[in-house]
Amino acid sequence: EAQVTQNPRYLITVTGKKLTVTCSQNMNHEYMSWYRQDPGLGLRQIYYSMNVEVTDKGDVPEGYKVSRKEKRNFPLILESPSPNQTSLYFCASSFPGGTTDTQYFGPGTRLTVL
């Protein structure tokens, strides 16, 4: 089954404790991205990757890091989480060609930073 998986699905942590949210897709997609979704603000892109070793900032990259060492994986790293990073996070991937057309989204990771 074609899918995007994220782990963990739920995470409660404390300020400053480094964490990683994993994202994996099994569709051989070149384009992958991370979003956060906050009430009243909609989905906002954090980072995206056009292919292995190619990443770029989205609209709200501050406080986040990403890496793309393999085509299927695109982890999101919070080196020193803060309460304002409490949000619902989605990973997405799309067809080869490196566009945002027809993005497939993961199930989401709900992060709470205390």
Place this chain on the structure above:
Amino acid sequence: EDQVTQSPEALRLQEGESSSLNCSYTVSGLRGLFWYRQDPGKGPEFLFTLYSAGEEKEKERLKATLTKKESFLHITAPKPEDSATYLCAVQAPTGGSYIPTFGRGTSLIVHP
């Protein structure tokens, strides 16, 4: 700055009562406009991509249309299972970057 405004914020319909959702956009050139459906606690699910004014796409009870300033998602004879939040997003050709701008969504509830 690219902007996307969706209206109404919330919509309640009776089963079978057709209606339309609106997505107004302001971009410097449009590369594509996307519609997604999002169920509570789940990731958005892709519905349509529209590329140029006059284009229309259909899927079951849904039909998306596009003009130079807005897009409509028409829902014909909706059923309770059509209840969800519908998201609109646009992408402009911004020098090689691919950062879509999403609207805040329209929450649709269809009563049996």
